[in-house]
Amino acid sequence: MYLTPEEHLSLWNDFRSGNTKAYAKIYELFAADLYRYGYNLVRNKQLVEDCLHELFLHLHHQKHKLSPTNNIRFYLYRALRNRLLDSIQKQNKFTSEETTFNQAEFTVQSFESQWIEEQVLVHQKQMVVTALNKLPKRQKEILYLVYMKGLSHQEVAEVMNISMKSVYNTLNIALKTLRDYVNISFLKEGVLGVSLGSLVNLFFLPLN
Amino acid sequence: MQYSHYDVEEFCKDAYFISWATSPTPDSDLFWMSFLEAYPHKAEEIQLALEYIKVFRFSENEPDEQDLLRLKHRIWEDIEKPSRPFYQWRPIPYLAAASVILFLLVGFWFYQKQPSTLTYTTPYGLIQEIKLADGTVVTLNARSELKVIENIAENKVREVWLQGEAYFKVSKSKDVKFIVHTPETQVEVLGTEFNVNTRREKTQVVLAEGNVQLISATHRNIVMRPGQMAIVKDDNQVQLKTVQPQLYDSWKESILIMDDKPVSEIVEIMNDTYGLKLYFADSSLLNKKLSGKLLVKDQNHFLENFSIILNANLEKTQDGYLFR
Incomplete structure (x- = not known):
């Protein structure tokens, strides 16, 4: 289900050279994912749909002018984010980006236990989730793009129009949060692989 | 590095x-x-x-299939009629038909041909050892099926499809992966020994040595270490625990090693691999846990020993045996 960078490149090139099947495939592969990202940013279904509509029409009409990419998701995320930003700013003039995405919402999920014997760790798990959810929303967006969407640090910086340094700093803050809550005593025990693994498994729930 | x-x-x-x-x-x-x-x-x-x-799993709102389809219609119609300045979507029958055709085309385009394979199957009660062209040895348990990609030794990826149970001794081949596809996951290795069981709506992998990875679009990658057992259920939950691998591959020698194994599990195994149906007049016997070794090759021998262990009398029924 995942495309390699070469497959991204060739699919994007096919589309740019006018292949309508490639265009349809890009929609099939990325529309739902773009929708999820867009909705997490603005919490407004209609706005997301309108921007996606404009974005795909724009892609179609401008295909010969687009630059190459080996990560279509990155390319489209950046385009959608800018488009959402524009249309919000058109609606309320003079707002800065800080307040533009005031509907943005990223929530670290709480996960069901699949490990009966690990019930004791549930409390610890809740503390990590709570701590991560307290991070500013822009930092959560960074974590979302890095760890859930697999964008590179450079790509995240470009999508959000921030510095690479901010991306690195956020990763450090998040990993420190994790470290603080993961009991070091587990690390000392041989059962680490299983018990910490299970602790962390508690956070994971497949999306579908 | x-x-x-x-x-x-x-x-x-x-x-x-x-x-x-x-x-x-x-x-x-x-x-x-x-x-x-x-x-x-x-x-x-x-x-x-x-x-x-x-x-870092963030909650996401799944778009409605209907919404995405409607959006697609809007976009495609605008592409086809670019001159129209204001667009209104109307559910015209021919548009629906056109979109069905488009979907079929896209679907056809996504459809990937299954590569041609060789198939091995075993009946109840028979274990077969298969030597593949790349040097890998597969011991196929009874009532199992293994499909092997043609020209496995020349392929860039060595692929097999398993239903039932098998023990794999994968020959090392530099940079050429060996993949076992099961209904629930795929097991990827370079060269190692492990047992895979796909019976009863789950995939159970027990790793004897080396490294393997479980990969699927629906669950996250799992890196397994020797002595670990992973169970992937059809709801994509993955359980990982430490076990003694020899308890899970002794079937190769037609031996059942029990380590606090409930009788119900032994009954399942005998049904799965030998088609032997065992019934119990006293169902509480099913919860009894047993330890030790049982030879299962000779059915009569097994039944005799099993009834001694359970301290029960054996009766032949229409399709199996009843312990009372």
């Missing part, structure tokens, strides 16, 4: 590692599998780093 000195957090910050954890490709799979082969002591750090990355 820079990664040989990485700790868990450094892996978590490395873009190449993250891209493998979030969206593995054949290349990155191969890279990290080879890395694990070369630096097996890093397995724990890698496993942990994968677990860390899993923590």
Whole structure:
């Protein structure tokens, strides 16, 4: 289900050279994912749909002018984010980006236990989730793009129009949060692989 | 190799590692599998780093299928009639028909041909040892089916499809992965020994030595270490625990090793592999736990020993045996 960078490149090139099947495939592969990202940013279904509509029409009409990419998701995320930003700013003039995405919402999920014997760790798990959810929303967006969407640090910086340094700093803050809550005593025990693994498994729930 | 000195957090910050954890490709799979082969002591750090990355699961709102379809109609209609300045969507029958055709085309385009394969099947009660052209030895348990890609020795990826149970002794082949496809997951290795059981709506993998990876679009990658057992259910939940591998592959010698195994499980195994139906007048016997070894090759011998262990009398029924 995942495309390699070469497959991204060739699919994007096919589309740019006018292949309508490639265009349809890009929609099939990325529309739902773009929708999820867009909705997490603005919490407004209609706005997301309108921007996606404009974005795909724009892609179609401008295909010969687009630059190459080996990560279509990155390319489209950046385009959608800018488009959402524009249309919000058109609606309320003079707002800065800080307040533009005031509907943005990223929530670290709480996960069901699949490990009966690990019930004791549930409390610890809740503390990590709570701590991560307290991070500013822009930092959560960074974590979302890095760890859930697999964008590179450079790509995240470009999508959000921030510095690479901010991306690195956020990763450090998040990993420190994790470290603080993961009991070091587990690390000392041989059962680490299983018990910490299970602790962390508690956070994971497949999306579908 | 820079990664040989990485700790868990450094892996978590490395873009190449993250891209493998979030969206593995054949290349990155191969890279990290080879890395694990070369630096097996890093397995724990890698496993942990994968677990860390899993923590960052943000909630997402799934778009409605209907909404996406409607949006697609809007876009495609606008493309076909670019001159119209204001657009209104109307559900015209021919448009619906056109979109059905488009979907069929797209679907057809996505459809990938299954490569041609050789199929091995075993009946009840018979175990077969299969030597593949690449040197891999597969012991196929009774009532199982193994499909092997044609020309396995020449392919870039060695692929097999399993239903039932088999023990794999995969021959090492530099940079050529061996993949066992099961209904619930796929097991990827370079060269190692492990048992795979896909009976009863789950895939159970027990790793005797080396490294294997479980990969699926629906659950996250799991790196297994020797002595671990992973169970993948059809709801994509993965359980990992430490076991004694020999308890799970003794069937190769037609021996059932029981280590506090409930009678109900033994009944399941005998039904799965020998088609033997066992019934109990006293159902509480099913919960009784047994330890020790049982020879299962000779059915009469097995039944006799089993009834002695259970301290029960044996009666032939229409389709099986009843213990009372």
